[in-house]
Amino acid sequence: MTINTSRRGFLKGAAAAGAVLLIGARTDGALAAASSETAQLNPFVKIDANGTVTAIVKHFEKGQGPATGLPTLIAEEIGLRMDQIEYEFAPSNPEVYNNLLFGPFQGTGGSTAMANSWLQYRQAGAAAREMLIAAAAADWGVDASGITIEEGIIKAGDKSAPIGDFVAAAAQLEPPAEPRLKGPTEFKLIGNEAVRRKDSAIKGNGQAMYAMDVHLPNQMVAMIKRPESRGGLVTGFDDSASKDVNGYISAAVLPNQAGVAVYAENTWAAIQARDALEVEWDLSAAETRDSDQIEAEIMSALDAEPTYNVNNVDVASVTAAIDGADTVVEKTFYFPLLAHAPMEPLNCTIEQTADGNIVLHDGSQMPTGPHMAYQQIFGLPPEKIQINTMLAGGSFGRRATPDADYQVEAALAFVVTDRSRPVKLVWTREDDIRSGYYRPAFGHKVRVGLDEGGNIVGWQHQVAGQSIMKGTAFESFAVHDGVDHSSIEGIADSPYQIPGMALGLTDTPKATSVLWWRSVGHTHTAYVMETMMDLAANAAGRDPVEFRLSHLTDSGDADQQRKAGVLKLAAEKADWGNVPEGRSQGIAVHKSFGSYVAEVVEVSGDAEEGIRIEKVTCAVDCGIAVNPDVVRAQMEGGIGYGIGHVMRDQITLTGGSVDQFNFPDYEPLRIGDIAAIDVHIIPSAEAPTGVGEPGTPPSAPALANAIAKLSGVQVTNLPMAENGVSFV
Numbered sequence: 003m004t005i006n007t008s009r010r011g012f013l014k015g016a017a018a019a020g021a022v023l024l025i026g027a028r029t030d031g032a033l034a035a036a037s038s039e040t041a042q043l044n045p046f047v048k049i050d051a052n053g054t055v056t057a058i059v060k061h062f063e064k065g066q067g068p069a070t071g072l073p074t075l076i077a078e079e080i081g082l083r084m085d086q087i088e089y090e091f092a093p094s095n096p097e098v099y100n101n102l103l104f105g106p107f108q109g110t111g112g113s114t115a116m117a118n119s120w121l122q123y124r125q126a127g128a129a130a131r132e133m134l135i136a137a138a139a140a141d142w143g144v145d146a147s148g149i150t151i152e153e154g155i156i157k158a159g160d161k162s163a164p165i166g167d168f169v170a171a172a173a174q175l176e177p178p179a180e181p182r183l184k185g186p187t188e189f190k191l192i193g194n195e196a197v198r199r200k201d202s203a204i205k206g207n208g209q210a211m212y213a214m215d216v217h218l219p220n221q222m223v224a225m226i227k228r229p230e231s232r233g234g235l236v237t238g239f240d241d242s243a244s245k246d247v248n249g250y251i252s253a254a255v256l257p258n259q260a261g262v263a264v265y266a267e268n269t270w271a272a273i274q275a276r277d278a279l280e281v282e283w284d285l286s287a288a289e290t291r292d293s294d295q296i297e298a299e300i301m302s303a304l305d306a307e308p309t310y311n312v313n314n315v316d317v318a319s320v321t322a323a324i325d326g327a328d329t330v331v332e333k334t335f336y337f338p339l340l341a342h343a344p345m346e347p348l349n350c351t352i353e354q355t356a357d358g359n360i361v362l363h364d365g366s367q368m369p370t371g372p373h374m375a376y377q378q379i380f381g382l383p384p385e386k387i388q389i390n391t392m393l394a395g396g397s398f399g400r401r402a403t404p405d406a407d408y409q410v411e412a413a414l415a416f417v418v419t420d421r422s423r424p425v426k427l428v429w430t431r432e433d434d435i436r437s438g439y440y441r442p443a444f445g446h447k448v449r450v451g452l453d454e455g456g457n458i459v460g461w462q463h464q465v466a467g468q469s470i471m472k473g474t475a476f477e478s479f480a481v482h483d484g485v486d487h488s489s490i491e492g493i494a495d496s497p498y499q500i501p502g503m504a505l506g507l508t509d510t511p512k513a514t515s516v517l518w519w520r521s522v523g524h525t526h527t528a529y530v531m532e533t534m535m536d537l538a539a540n541a542a543g544r545d546p547v548e549f550r551l552s553h554l555t556d557s558g559d560a561d562q563q564r565k566a567g568v569l570k571l572a573a574e575k576a577d578w579g580n581v582p583e584g585r586s587q588g589i590a591v592h593k594s595f596g597s598y599v600a601e602v603v604e605v606s607g608d609a610e611e612g613i614r615i616e617k618v619t620c621a622v623d624c625g626i627a628v629n630p631d632v633v634r635a636q637m638e639g640g641i642g643y644g645i646g647h648v649m650r651d652q653i654t655l656t657g658g659s660v661d662q663f664n665f666p667d668y669e670p671l672r673i674g675d676i677a678a679i680d681v682h683i684i685p686s687a688e689a690p691t692g693v694g695e696p697g698t699p700p701s702a703p704a705l706a707n708a709i710a711k712l713s714g715v716q717v718t719n720l721p722m723a724e725n726g727v728s729f730v
Contacts (some may be wrong), residue, residue: 113692
């Protein structure tokens, strides 16, 4: 196993993880001997003398399952039960723990945790297994080929011993360059339906430590008074009334003037003192538009010539084909801003140690961002900054921003103090809804031409909206030839065989601050693609499933085969077309983050009196399902997240200020909103792909298609509750 890292980087990472034996500590790259009985056999595996194995998890846990999935890979290769392996989060060190799909950057996102760790963590476990076996073979005087490890016991004929007996000896050996990986027939944990999450028990009994649970001795709680409209700057403040609040300490303008930090002895005092604070703002550079203006700008852009001809086709010929078609289906769509609204609002705690190190305690989704920012803010080398990654109560993209916004906010609130007391930054729910980052607003305009046989002869698709990536550190790899691919993903790379597709994109001015949101561009592109496929099928007088399959006919194309596979399975399991009187079904299928998901939504009721979602049937092809239980949970969560937001939610602005403030007017999905969800996983030998996000994109269009079939109401402006559909 080859691990590219520097000696200094490895020592830094190991120190933070508490390891004493590690690859890379010597200049020859071999393991260094030490007196401790705990060995870190490589950056991802640590074993103590009693045989307890710890997986060093480089992806943080916000509910999506890497604290179970990555230990599963190591346990499988070594030969352990799941109760014989623990986990801890990796230190911030992109030289060792980088996301292989992000480049030299440590982070979790884009449903990449399993996809980029699949081979890496299996190789780590296999290397540890071979080192332990080699140590046992030398001690017992037997051939290594006859030794196995089963449930943490090393066995050779009549000899057996726990792996802990050979940890010290294994630590003296050279790691194998190419350890043998187990084949699928040898798997006992990977794909095992009985394997349950490693973090369920501690979350259920209250032992789990989230970032919000951090309480350091002598800490202060800081809250930030921010402008009503993003972009405003502080020109002065009066804390006279705040001084009357019991527990209030002080207030200070942040160095960037983006807000006033209010310090108190506890959270309640900080809330009260902040509410009492009077602040003067310079709003000359702030957002001042209303939502209606933003929508009008986007819709106007759809009617103009697009800035980018994404797939470089002859637009005139596509237009001519559609104009000459027997039937033309045309729709315009609008998608509003959306908040992420995780259950745990943003927070983190920062302290300075006696030796001058800066320590950040955070549910850190992308630790490299704040690590780099802190080097500039505090003027320190990277090894003087430590990030203690905690569990997080959801994210959906919010805890990973290009500018490390809330971590920088905490650092600025800390740097203006004398640093003698730790500072815990806390956002309220209202802060999260009103002062955060949002899924950008987008519009689509689509024209589809059909011939007399009901076949597509041309598809013209205009997209306009707010680029997520432009102007950020991610622009260099996400934007090509001026096109932000996150704006048109799911259209430009759709597996459907659609003749004559013209795709245009226009960027419009950003409203407040925009950010990736669970499934990023697929949140709106899947809705448009799949509702238009239904409309085209209906215009052609063809069954929606059959119509889609007719555009997935290339048997040699794996993309089309796998997309067709989930479509067929979802239809079969939902008993497509056979529903009781008074009900209808809608279907949608979409590929995102390497995975293929089809969903059938069954509804009853009436759009005016109230729609009830009776059942969602889901089929997913995510390659090898490492933890089927986690896969099902992520599909269920993604479905609920997608459906819940299109039912009721939007972020609107008045004079640049967000109108919504908390869950009463930005309502999350209720447990009773979906009566049942049934998930089916397609067996696969392909490498694992993402599951955190792919369940979301097809959920909303499947619901829309079911409602349209039941009530004849085609929702093209969201949310549904504001555009002709009520729910019970």
